[in-house]
Amino acid sequence: MSGVGPGYLSLTERDREEMLAAVGVSSVEELFAQVPEGVRLRRPLDLPPPLGEAELARHVEELAARNAHVGAELSFLGAGMYDHYVPALVDVVLSRGEFLTSYTPYQPEMSQGVLQAIFEYQTVICELTGMDVSNASGYDGTTVAADACYVARHFSERRTVVLAEALNPQVRQVVKTYAPGFGLEVVEVPHRGGTTDPDELAAAAAEAAAVLFQQPNFLGCLEPAPDLAQAAREAGALPIAHVDLTTLGVLEAPGNYGCALAVGDGQAAGNWLSYGGPHYGFLAAKGEFIRRLPGRIVGETVDADGRRAYVLTLQTREQHIRREKATSNITTNQTLLALAGLAALAWLGPEGLREVGEACLALAAYARERVPLEPAFPAPSFKEVAFRTPIPAREVVRRARARGVHPGYVLGRDYEGMDDVLLVALTEKRTAEDVDRLAEVLAEVCR
Amino acid sequence: MSGVGPGYLSLTERDREEMLAAVGVSSVEELFAQVPEGVRLRRPLDLPPPLGEAELARHVEELAARNAHVGAELSFLGAGMYDHYVPALVDVVLSRGEFLTSYTPYQPEMSQGVLQAIFEYQTVICELTGMDVSNASGYDGTTVAADACYVARHFSERRTVVLAEALNPQVRQVVKTYAPGFGLEVVEVPHRGGTTDPDELAAAAAEAAAVLFQQPNFLGCLEPAPDLAQAAREAGALPIAHVDLTTLGVLEAPGNYGCALAVGDGQAAGNWLSYGGPHYGFLAAKGEFIRRLPGRIVGETVDADGRRAYVLTLQTREQHIRREKATSNITTNQTLLALAGLAALAWLGPEGLREVGEACLALAAYARERVPLEPAFPAPSFKEVAFRTPIPAREVVRRARARGVHPGYVLGRDYEGMDDVLLVALTEKRTAEDVDRLAEVLAEVCR
Amino acid sequence: MRLLPEPGRAWPEAPLLFERSRPGRRAGRPPRPDLPVPELPDGLRRARPPRLPEVSEPELVRHFTALADRTFGVDTGFYPLGSCTMKHNPRLHERLAALPGFRDLHPHQEDEAAQGALELMWRLQEMLAEIAGLPAVTLQPAAGSQGELTGLMLMRAYFADRGEERDTIVTADTAHGTNPASVTMAGYKLAKAATDARGNLDVDDLRAKVDERTAGLMLTNPSTLGLFDEGIEEVARIFHDAGALLYYDGANLNAVAGISRPGDMGFDIVHFNLHKTFSQPHGGGGPGGGPVAVRETIEPFLPVPRVVREGDAFRLDHDRPKSIGRVRGFAGPFGVFVRAYAFIRAYGPALKEMSEAAVLNANYLLARLRDLYDLPYDRLCMHEFVLSARGLKREHGISALDVAKRLQDYGIHPPTVYFPLVVPEALMIEPTETEPKERLDAFVEAMRRIAEEAAEAPELLKEAPRSRPVRRVDEVRAAKHPVVRYLFEEHPALVP
Amino acid sequence: MRLLPEPGRAWPEAPLLFERSRPGRRAGRPPRPDLPVPELPDGLRRARPPRLPEVSEPELVRHFTALADRTFGVDTGFYPLGSCTMKHNPRLHERLAALPGFRDLHPHQEDEAAQGALELMWRLQEMLAEIAGLPAVTLQPAAGSQGELTGLMLMRAYFADRGEERDTIVTADTAHGTNPASVTMAGYKLAKAATDARGNLDVDDLRAKVDERTAGLMLTNPSTLGLFDEGIEEVARIFHDAGALLYYDGANLNAVAGISRPGDMGFDIVHFNLHKTFSQPHGGGGPGGGPVAVRETIEPFLPVPRVVREGDAFRLDHDRPKSIGRVRGFAGPFGVFVRAYAFIRAYGPALKEMSEAAVLNANYLLARLRDLYDLPYDRLCMHEFVLSARGLKREHGISALDVAKRLQDYGIHPPTVYFPLVVPEALMIEPTETEPKERLDAFVEAMRRIAEEAAEAPELLKEAPRSRPVRRVDEVRAAKHPVVRYLFEEHPALVP
Ligand SMILES: Cc1ncc(COP(=O)(O)O)c(C=O)c1O
Numbered sequence A, B: 001m002s003g004v005g006p007g008y009l010s011l012t013e014r015d016r017e018e019m020l021a022a023v024g025v026s027s028v029e030e031l032f033a034q035v036p037e038g039v040r041l042r043r044p045l046d047l048p049p050p051l052g053e054a055e056l057a058r059h060v061e062e063l064a065a066r067n068a069h070v071g072a073e074l075s076f077l078g079a080g081m082y083d084h085y086v087p088a089l090v091d092v093v094l095s096r097g098e099f100l101t102s103y104t105p106y107q108p109e110m111s112q113g114v115l116q117a118i119f120e121y122q123t124v125i126c127e128l129t130g131m132d133v134s135n136a137s138g139y140d141g142t143t144v145a146a147d148a149c150y151v152a153r154h155f156s157e158r159r160t161v162v163l164a165e166a167l168n169p170q171v172r173q174v175v176k177t178y179a180p181g182f183g184l185e186v187v188e189v190p191h192r193g194g195t196t197d198p199d200e201l202a203a204a205a206a207e208a209a210a211v212l213f214q215q216p217n218f219l220g221c222l223e224p225a226p227d228l229a230q231a232a233r234e235a236g237a238l239p240i241a242h243v244d245l246t247t248l249g250v251l252e253a254p255g256n257y258g259c260a261l262a263v264g265d266g267q268a269a270g271n272w273l274s275y276g277g278p279h280y281g282f283l284a285a286k287g288e289f290i291r292r293l294p295g296r297i298v299g300e301t302v303d304a305d306g307r308r309a310y311v312l313t314l315q316t317r318e319q320h321i322r323r324e325k326a327t328s329n330i331t332t333n334q335t336l337l338a339l340a341g342l343a344a345l346a347w348l349g350p351e352g353l354r355e356v357g358e359a360c361l362a363l364a365a366y367a368r369e370r371v372p373l374e375p376a377f378p379a380p381s382f383k384e385v386a387f388r389t390p391i392p393a394r395e396v397v398r399r400a401r402a403r404g405v406h407p408g409y410v411l412g413r414d415y416e417g418m419d420d421v422l423l424v425a426l427t428e429k430r431t432a433e434d435v436d437r438l439a440e441v442l443a444e445v446c447r
Numbered sequence C, D: 001m002r003l004l005p006e007p008g009r010a011w012p013e014a015p016l017l018f019e020r021s022r023p024g025r026r027a028g029r030p031p032r033p034d035l036p037v038p039e040l041p042d043g044l045r046r047a048r049p050p051r052l053p054e055v056s057e058p059e060l061v062r063h064f065t066a067l068a069d070r071t072f073g074v075d076t077g078f079y080p081l082g083s084c085t086m087k088h089n090p091r092l093h094e095r096l097a098a099l100p101g102f103r104d105l106h107p108h109q110e111d112e113a114a115q116g117a118l119e120l121m122w123r124l125q126e127m128l129a130e131i132a133g134l135p136a137v138t139l140q141p142a143a144g145s146q147g148e149l150t151g152l153m154l155m156r157a158y159f160a161d162r163g164e165e166r167d168t169i170v171t172a173d174t175a176h177g178t179n180p181a182s183v184t185m186a187g188y189k190l191a192k193a194a195t196d197a198r199g200n201l202d203v204d205d206l207r208a209k210v211d212e213r214t215a216g217l218m219l220t221n222p223s224t225l226g227l228f229d230e231g232i233e234e235v236a237r238i239f240h241d242a243g244a245l246l247y248y249d250g251a252n253l254n255a256v257a258g259i260s261r262p263g264d265m266g267f268d269i270v271h272f273n274l275h276k277t278f279s280q281p282h283g284g285g286g287p288g289g290g291p292v293a294v295r296e297t298i299e300p301f302l303p304v305p306r307v308v309r310e311g312d313a314f315r316l317d318h319d320r321p322k323s324i325g326r327v328r329g330f331a332g333p334f335g336v337f338v339r340a341y342a343f344i345r346a347y348g349p350a351l352k353e354m355s356e357a358a359v360l361n362a363n364y365l366l367a368r369l370r371d372l373y374d375l376p377y378d379r380l381c382m383h384e385f386v387l388s389a390r391g392l393k394r395e396h397g398i399s400a401l402d403v404a405k406r407l408q409d410y411g412i413h414p415p416t417v418y419f420p421l422v423v424p425e426a427l428m429i430e431p432t433e434t435e436p437k438e439r440l441d442a443f444v445e446a447m448r449r450i451a452e453e454a455a456e457a458p459e460l461l462k463e464a465p466r467s468r469p470v471r472r473v474d475e476v477r478a479a480k481h482p483v484v485r486y487l488f489e490e491h492p493a494l495v496p
């Protein structure tokens, strides 16, 4: 130990000597005697030289400066991650050292604050989705979909899950990766002109444990969600909705049209884009599923004096108790991001959340009208609109970016025959003038 | 009250009605009956329409984007404000709501944390300056100089103060603005080739209550500070040094070469540039002056149980007790910035502070050698070097900035006949390569 | 040093940074350019290194976290500290002030490369001018008291320019201590005006004190009693008729923004406290901001530099021959301006609602507390009001200080006590506009219980506080034997 | 709702957000474009608005501040939670992760416009590969347990590709619960291997359990006992000879960084816990990061997308025919990568000192505590160690839980208790490298006093904690009658 390490280390030469003496060894080296010679690394790690804080900051700032972020261009990128406004209140949550540097609240008396906040988060998720129980968060919008399938898998003898093709492609990919381990087969139902056909879904669901669809769907269209849920139920499959929290001030809650579970990615509600993470995935369900839910759940109880208290509950579901019989292997989750979501949603309140949804609806409608391109699908939009481009959409993106506008996501990335479809996202941060600018640029570059 | 105000307000319609009823009036209007008709504003304020948080953020971000900050160009600007590294530890102080939203600790039991931190700050200032007592901060490096003159004014029958011309021009201007009110006359002693001549200073000090000089001085030169202090003392004037905390890991403390008071601007130690403020000014003195010091002073004492406690002390110096006889009118000071300074200096520690000083010394020496221009003054530099430019320095700045380099400060802004003198500042954030780049650009633009 | 608290105690001891120090520890490692370090001239090298604390970063973070935990702020709870306007500080402002374009902008940057900052300052000047009802604004003063001093210097320059010799400033007996202190620092003589039974300036007393030697009046309106001076028009007439000027101490502007403008009241010079009315966080004592607004006639004397607009461009103007000069570095505390600007833009013309809510909150508290404590001036109040514990003192020997200390046990920051001086056992209460009714009701409940405890269990008040990291602090000892810095080897032990 | 605490109580009650709610209150006002809002198709419009809390911003800030105050973190004090590596989290990392170029970067941004982010990820992969001693790395998994699952899926893909049928995974009886849980989720059968008297894997027991149906071993090394497996080379031989693979659970990597590399130990697949070894703040439960490093032979199966370098350019490669597919959205939790990258760059090759300090701190505690509590495996430990309260239980009826609760009263976060399962009344203690000696000494002192209290005043332990916002919490009631969301009208009152 030469002491060249950064100031995160706290031992002085003198400390080290006193401590080695107390241990009864003469060198730190001796402490590692238990590590067999054959597996020791006998050279220094081949890593770049240490950087002090100032140099490190300068280096990383240079890397950050080489990225075109949503503030650096007028961006209409969405497709699963959205540039909604993150209120400054969120900074209070993300910057409080106690939230930042605590861990899973195994010792409730030490963590009442985090526990209560999670309890509040669970309530907000239940309210928005129309469910009875929510866990404390999953990794993201993709893994919670797989978790939901695992729940269904234990609820039914059936061994297939049906995914609407209009469901986020990344979500479908993750479910497909997990499914074999669960002993599940995946069946996909194509979209018809941008939305899912309830009858087709019902047919596919006949043998299925669960059906997953997304509202609004990945193509930017509003699905006939209640009909899809009913189709699934009538086929004996659990309807699972993949939803966007920022739409649920305006759209009906999945729990109110018969869904068994609701999942989604919380990023749009209170998390920065952060190039894809960390964000929080949410998972909520009707009461009957509570003992099959994956992950942490906080419950309210009392302390020895009868004072209200919060605690991790129903832990017999979890890996540290149930081990191979657990409902999931998750332990570290996304609590901090979920609390950011709680702060953002509490800041909006019911009125604000409705206003956000209505702003998106209004801007999407305005874009449909102003943008000089054909909408790719007839179904109404919520906050995204897919347009057909006369030249390859990739090329449209390239040319528009050269003019300081990122016009959106190329659906051809995921869907056959959609190389000429551009998915434009509108959040409440965009203005009518921004849409005008988009229309102007698209007119120029699509010539 | 229409309730269109931002979400900082907490009263609902219902609250308002209940409260008006409790007061026994029927409208908010009635509460203002005591405001005579003749002085009422009978129209809405002529202010731009309200902005929600998201729009406000976007608008202010646009304003911020229209400034070339020190990260946007390679900057060698100094001349009183310096781009030293501000450690992330400072964020802990600046972001803790308790520090941010508390005020002057009139109620010690509610504010032990702030009080203790100020006590620690006072100690650090005393250690660095070699003094016995420091106040809790003044406004900035200019006003603390005026404060120091006010202290001297009450210590002596003499009615003049001597300022070295090589003392920061803004400091001299502020002292001149305050002096008449204090009944003081200001005499200035010119610099001789960049530094102050002790004999000349002694002569001018013969009738003076105090002498102010700066180390390192505004022209970037190291003064013969001990000789200046001795000259003042021998002339019967109080020697007051204006110093830079970041140099005091390397340079001798004013208190150790006979100064009565030491003052300065703390920005370089732990504060962002922030276009000139807010920063903290520090003021420290030998023990004999303690009862004449302006501003807050925190002392250590005990509570009713004999437990260590901190409290504002010697308040009989202050305006809220002494009123017209107070040692100053200051009340709100710069505590938060002073605590940022404490954090930055504690983060550096004695070793780190010495290393910062030595980095500046080394870079300044390297700049003297690499830059293809004549140093304007023979005296050694600490972290700033003045160079003569073959074309007007203003023009050098203009051309260099077009190449992404801000080469420094034009001394002609303050000093007669120095329109061709460029003051280049080197902090530990600059590298040898940065200096090479500066030399290269100056060579280009001075052709 | 002791890192192990008494078991069961919610407030562990917090050792000093210096007591956490260990030789050889360090947090920061500054860059060390690979260049020779030149020798210094004789006698300039530091002989002994300064005894800064040597602490690793983890312990530094814990130290400042612990100190923050021992500090009560508006974020912690109700903070009705009269005259200080302890309102909510929007978090957005911290984000905006930290934008690199502001935070890392060098104050010597060329004007053309700082247009965004200059425009923000210019717009803020314009908005403050509209709120004050006076045309010209300087943002330079660092706080209210420096604004006062600046205002008095402006008076001196104004009269000097007119060749008039005036040497006296009139202040109210309710004035904040900074007013008389500023008068002395500005080299003026002080005259005190009395307050009448309704809490207004005593106009007759005033007339007697104003003559051709009078330079001006300094007044807070509403006064520190929280009362709007009903005779303000007459007061202004008296001074203006004598050729004197009126200075408005803007500390209480929170009561009248958009309702009554100092300029319309007849004031010639006004200071703002940006950290009060416009929500710059108080930072445990500061920073603040004390812009000054003036009439045309006084504009030529304002400090340099001035932020001026020329077409679409903005610049700093240093060329003002009649200026009193500079009162602070650069153009003022810019970071404070960013916050004040954002605050005003969030309200726009609805700024009036801020004052309406502040005044309603105060009157609600007054209405609910008037029967529990003495009310020296029985009127509706503005944004704050002053009660007296005179009765408790007389009947139970309970002082305003005891009430304050007991409030701490109820989780509430005490009001300002023993000020203004004209009210014995004063409790000066300012809730601000951002408090919800529940907080006000909780405060009323606490004050009610304390009044009862004063009668039934006075020792609870005498021994308060019990819920804070320390109990009542010995201020006398602190002043008698000042220990104002850590003494290293000689320092008293943390736990004797 | 009650905003007024019991007087004198250091911990005021914290009502729920919903209890602070008042109809008509609000904090945020989103932009409202001046455009018509289209009608929605029938049945899609929400019938009843969600009952989100209606609270003003000042009260929201106070609420979250109060909740933070009721939470103990590494910033608050010593947090030796075994197996969780609760080290100091450098504040710089929060600054860096919040740089607009990272924080506001859209994950669908074109590769050429995200080169800085891609380069950071690519460099992190390279550094992790060097630390693991394995050539290929995926950053995608969201946490350690997802890393485990990914590793097991990689095994399945690997064997399927070779046409081998293997269905069993061996784990140690000391394994963390995530190991067996992952085995099941991956569709494998579980076999448990025993631990011998020295705390190593029982090699004979192991031989008996490994055959041609064995897909692999999952092992933590050092184990959850904090002991390095002295027979690791033999263990690796057993599995490799059987054609099986070895998976390294990297949760304890903090002990051996730069000292012994999993790849060199014979492991084929390794996960990292970026939130443990590499200092991503734990955030009250997350986020984390669980990158996985593998041998060349397994590289083709890694999840898509992969971050690849081509000359000086970097891009996301989705075209990997043999990939197991995607395990998470995008390329992984990027913000976590920024912190881990900065952490490793701060140490460089000196990263070894991190592990050395972690191991020294643990052995120092072990040496000073071994006579006070039972030590099931009497060896030098690595970065953590496991004591047992068995003796206290037998002699005084004091459990590991009682010790844990009493530690709270001494201002220390308790260690992990009742894990690993092979040790009765286990106390699993991990100090980490960032703790100064004084903290360790204070912990020893607390543990010593607690051992004494167990004998002399056991009720102090049984009734602990006394210094926290609540006393011991009734977990049974919580599970029996689950209340997992606010019930509005039907919700039990804050103070009955
Ligand atoms: C009435 C009054 N006047 C003047 C001041 C001084 O203002 P500042 O603290 O900003 O210097 C204050 C505040 O302390 C005040 O309350």
Ligand SMILES: Cc1ncc(COP(=O)(O)O)c(C=O)c1O
Pocket: A330, A331, A332, D083, D084, D143, D144, D145, D146, D176, D178, D179, D220, D224, D249, D251, D252, D273, D288, D289, D290
């Ligand atoms: C030994 C061990 N393995 C696996 C895990 C799971 O890692 P994570 O919490 O990142 O999913 C943990 C941490 O909880 C652990 O301690």
